[in-house]
Amino acid sequence: MPSVALTLRLADEHDTETLASALALAWMQHPEPRLLITLDGDLGAGKTTFARAFLRALGVQGRIKSPSFSLLEEYKLDIPDLQLKGTLQTSAYHIDLYRFSDPHEWDDSGLRDVVGGAGVSMIEWPQRAQGLLPLADLSVHLEPDGEQRRCTVRAWTEQGQRLARALPEGLKSG
Numbered sequence: 001m002p003s004v005a006l007t008l009r010l011a012d013e014h015d016t017e018t019l020a021s022a023l024a025l026a027w028m029q030h031p032e033p034r035l036l037i038t039l040d041g042d043l044g045a046g047k048t049t050f051a052r053a054f055l056r057a058l059g060v061q062g063r064i065k066s067p068s069f070s071l072l073e074e075y076k077l078d079i080p081d082l083q084l085k086g087t088l089q090t091s092a093y094h095i096d097l098y099r100f101s102d103p104h105e106w107d108d109s110g111l112r113d114v115v116g117g118a119g120v121s122m123i124e125w126p127q128r129a130q131g132l133l134p135l136a137d138l139s140v141h142l143e144p145d146g147e148q149r150r151c152t153v154r155a156w157t158e159q160g161q162r163l164a165r166a167l168p169e170g171l172k173s174g
C-alpha cells in the first residue's frame, strides 16, 4: 500500500501541466539517479499531456512526440546538480505500452533494462505489462470528470513520497 495518496481535481490541461512541472522541479532539487512514474487512464485522459510538461520542466526543447507508435522516445538531459555544483547528464524515457497485445512483450522489448537503469522513465498504459514492471516511485491515475480530470497520485517509495510532498497546496484540494 502506498503511504501517500493524493486526489486532485485538474480543471484543464494547464492544471495537469502545473502538476507535472511541480513534480519534475521537485525531482531536480535532489535528482536521484533513477525515477519511474507510471501514467494510467483511458484514451485522451491526459497522460501524454502530463509527460510533455514533465519533460519541458526538465529542460527538453523541440518537438515531444507521443510514443504511441515508437514505444519509446529518449531525451538527453543536462540537470544542474546543486550538490555537485556541476551537471548531471542522464536521460528521460517516455514509453507507451498501448500497442502491447500481451504483457510478455515487455520481456522481449528490452525496456526492462532501460527502465531498470539510470534515468527518468514515464510509462503510459502500464497495465499492458501488468505484474512485470518494477515498482514505480509514483503512479498517476487520470480520469475524465466532465471536461475536467480527477487525478490520483500515489507514492510507492521514499523518493516518490518526497516528490508528492512537494506538490503545491493549491493542487491538493480535490
Ligand SMILES: Nc1ncnc2c1ncn2[C@@H]1O[C@H](COP(=O)(O)OP(=O)(O)OP(=O)(O)O)[C@@H](O)[C@H]1O
Residues within 6 Å of the ligand: 010, 011, 012, 013, 014, 015, 016, 041, 042, 043, 044, 045, 046, 047, 048, 049, 050, 068, 124, 147, 148, 149
Ligand atoms: N485536465 C486535463 N488534463 C489533460 N488533458 C486535458 C485536460 N482537460 C482536457 N484535456 C485534453 O485532453 C486531451 C488529452 O490528450 P493526451 O494525448 O494527453 O491523452 P493520453 O492520455 O496520452 O491519451 P492516449 O491514451 O491516447 O495516449 C488533450 O486534448 C487535452 O487538451
Ligand SMILES: [Mg+2]
Residues within 6 Å of the ligand: 047, 048, 049, 066, 068, 096, 124
Ligand atoms: Mg498518450
